[in-house]
Amino acid sequence: MKQNSFEHRHQAEWQDFARRLDALERGRPGADSRHFPAAYRRLCRHLALAEERGYSSRLVDQLQQLALRGHRQFYRHRNPLGARCLGFLLGGFPRLVREEWRPVLAASLLFYGCLLGMGLLVYLFPELVYSLLDPGQVAQMEAMYDPDASRLGRFGERSSAADWMMFGYYVMNNFGIAFQTFAGGLLFGLGSLFFLLINGLSIGAVAGHLSDIGYTGTFWPFVIGHGAFELTAITLAGAAGLKLGWALCAPGRLRRSEALRQAAERSVRLVAGVLFLLLIAAFVEAYWSSMTFPGAALKYTVGILLWLLVAAYFLLAGRPRHAPE
Amino acid sequence: MPAPLAKPSADTFRQPLLDTRHLVETPEGIDLVLHPAGLVPRALAFAVDLTIRGTILLLAFLALGPFGELGMGLASLLFFLVTWWYMVLFEVLNQGCTPGKQLLGLQVVHDDGTPVGWAASLTRNLLRVVDLLPFGYTLGILSCLAHPTFKRLGDLAAGTLVIYRERPQPRPSLPEIDAQPLPFAPQADERRALLAFAERQAGLSAGRRRELAGILAGPLRVPEEQAEARLLGIARELMGPP
Numbered sequence: 001m002k003q004n005s006f007e008h009r010h011q012a013e014w015q016d017f018a019r020r021l022d023a024l025e026r027g028r029p030g031a032d033s034r035h036f037p038a039a040y041r042r043l044c045r046h047l048a049l050a051e052e053r054g055y056s057s058r059l060v061d062q063l064q065q066l067a068l069r070g071h072r073q074f075y076r077h078r079n080p081l082g083a084r085c086l087g088f089l090l091g092g093f094p095r096l097v098r099e100e101w102r103p104v105l106a107a108s109l110l111f112y113g114c115l116l117g118m119g120l121l122v123y124l125f126p127e128l129v130y131s132l133l134d135p136g137q138v139a140q141m142e143a144m145y146d147p148d149a150s151r152l153g154r155f156g157e158r159s160s161a162a163d164w165m166m167f168g169y170y171v172m173n174n175f176g177i178a179f180q181t182f183a184g185g186l187l188f189g190l191g192s193l194f195f196l197l198i199n200g201l202s203i204g205a206v207a208g209h210l211s212d213i214g215y216t217g218t219f220w221p222f223v224i225g226h227g228a229f230e231l232t233a234i235t236l237a238g239a240a241g242l243k244l245g246w247a248l249c250a251p252g253r254l255r256r257s258e259a260l261r262q263a264a265e266r267s268v269r270l271v272a273g274v275l276f277l278l279l280i281a282a283f284v285e286a287y288w289s290s291m292t293f294p295g296a297a298l299k300y301t302v303g304i305l306l307w308l309l310v311a312a313y314f315l316l317a318g319r320p321r322h323a324p325e
Numbered sequence: 326m327p328a329p330l331a332k333p334s335a336d337t338f339r340q341p342l343l344d345t346r347h348l349v350e351t352p353e354g355i356d357l358v359l360h361p362a363g364l365v366p367r368a369l370a371f372a373v374d375l376t377i378r379g380t381i382l383l384l385a386f387l388a389l390g391p392f393g394e395l396g397m398g399l400a401s402l403l404f405f406l407v408t409w410w411y412m413v414l415f416e417v418l419n420q421g422c423t424p425g426k427q428l429l430g431l432q433v434v435h436d437d438g439t440p441v442g443w444a445a446s447l448t449r450n451l452l453r454v455v456d457l458l459p460f461g462y463t464l465g466i467l468s469c470l471a472h473p474t475f476k477r478l479g480d481l482a483a484g485t486l487v488i489y490r491e492r493p494q495p496r497p498s499l500p501e502i503d504a505q506p507l508p509f510a511p512q513a514d515e516r517r518a519l520l521a522f523a524e525r526q527a528g529l530s531a532g533r534r535r536e537l538a539g540i541l542a543g544p545l546r547v548p549e550e551q552a553e554a555r556l557l558g559i560a561r562e563l564m565g566p567p
Contacts, residue, residue: 004566051513053516055517056517062493065491071438072438168400176405180454186452187458260482263482264452264483265444269444272447
């Protein structure tokens with residue numbers, strides 16, 4: 001068949017298909033969208049014919065553009081965001097963490113090991129804190145948790161409107177750390193290891209130092225509440241990064257690029273969960289941890305309950321009650 | 326009976342094309358053609374986005390400054406949003422185009438040509454931090470230059486691709502000339518080459534047209550001056566009656 005008669009025969013159909021694509025791309029599928037798959041397959045057939053018969057590039061390109069747009073609509077990765085988020089938080093996230101227990105365990109051991117080890121060392125040998133933090137930083141930390149301050153945290157004395165400022169600051173600061181910890185995994189896991197190590201060491205040093213100089217009454221009740229979410233989040237971000245790094249170091253039977261792609265697909269879901277944890281942590285830190293009127297006993301009780309809540313969430317949530325059908 | 330005309334040698338058109346096209350085979354058995362965008366347009370698009378982000382932040386800080394601590398809180402939230410979410414939100418909600426990419430005619434898609442989703446967009450934009458290392462996008466630029474489809478590290482991990490958005494082409498008209506019979510039965514790619522010559526002739530200078538047509542004067546057995554008219558006639562014949 002000559003090109004011109006081919007075009008004459010199908011031109012109307014192609015125009016109709018383009019019209020449907022316009023509607024779909026604007027998110028308004030018409031009543032005839034049921035027939036879209038059939039129309040798309042016919043277009044693919046026309047494209048294959050046009051290529052096989054050596055019709056002109058102009059026609060082939062035009063059909064190719066239509067096919068590409070059709071492909072995009074037909075194979076689009078659908079994401080009903082709300083429902084998926086809810087399902088992820090209720091079951092998917094804890095299940096994912098349990099499935100990825102290896103990197104999670106490795107990151108936890110490294111992070112909490114550094115934190116506890118450094119804390120203990122600084123508590124026993126107080127001058128060690130200056131090996132990691134300079135005197136200015138230490139003085140700043142001491143000022144923050146001075147028992148005489150009426151409100152606690154990184155901004156010391158402030159009005160209630162400043163809760164907003166703290167919330168913003170915590171969001172910016174903590175998300176930045178978590179994202180860096182994750183992204184560092186792309187350097188064969190070294191970046192994640194580094195950030196886990198540094199954060200573990202410096203948090204441990206601060207905790208050890210403040211306990212040593214007797215600020216336990218202000219420091220521990222302040223951090224115990226949001227620590228449940230914040231420390232878990234940093235650990236999980238590190239685990240996500242380590243997973244990327246491991247895929248690069250030991251890709252198994254896949255090509256490195258493919259192994260990385262598959263690992264990233266799962267890691268980024270861990271990071272989505274980290275976002276959720278950090279958001280809770282920022283709220284708790286800005287609005288609960290900084291309050292001084294609840295007594296230390298109440299702070300400890302709530303803190304321990306929050307830790308138990310986080311532990312229960314990751315151990316128990318999302319386990320099916322029935323055997324899968 | 327005249328001897329059969331010599332055909333152009335089989336290699337003339339059939340060498341693999343030296344270009345950057347990226348083919349994606351679909352379940353329908355056709356190849357989709359994507360045109361990956363190289364370093365320079367991507368860098369320009371990034372520069373545009375950087376300028377826009379900088380402007381937004383500057384205006385926000387100026388507007389929120391008088392509100393004291395509340396303003397600072399809102400400003401740092403906004404800073405967080407613009408730093409980490411600007412790219413993701415635009416890419417997912419605007420067909421893979423940030424304003425900079427829109428201006429440069431670029432688009433982010435999955436490797437299979439489908440529009441980029443939340444997971445992939447988040448991955449490629451969070452891992453941008455690594456592309457920035459050790460300074461000024463060094464790793465990203467090296468990876469982009471070394472990869473056949475110009476992927477930076479974030480693209481490798483996310484399985485995404487930055488391509489040129491397709492633009493509808495205007496329909497060229499063939500010159501009014503009488504159809505001439507084919508001297509031989511051309512292969513599909515030979516047909517395409519002949520038709521492409523006829524469709525693009527309006528955009529070529531007379532000298533260039535003559536030079537191109539002259540290549541085939543020998544195999545067509547016509548003097549070089551008539552080769553162009555002969556080729557256009559053959560193209561007419563291939564197109565069929567209008």
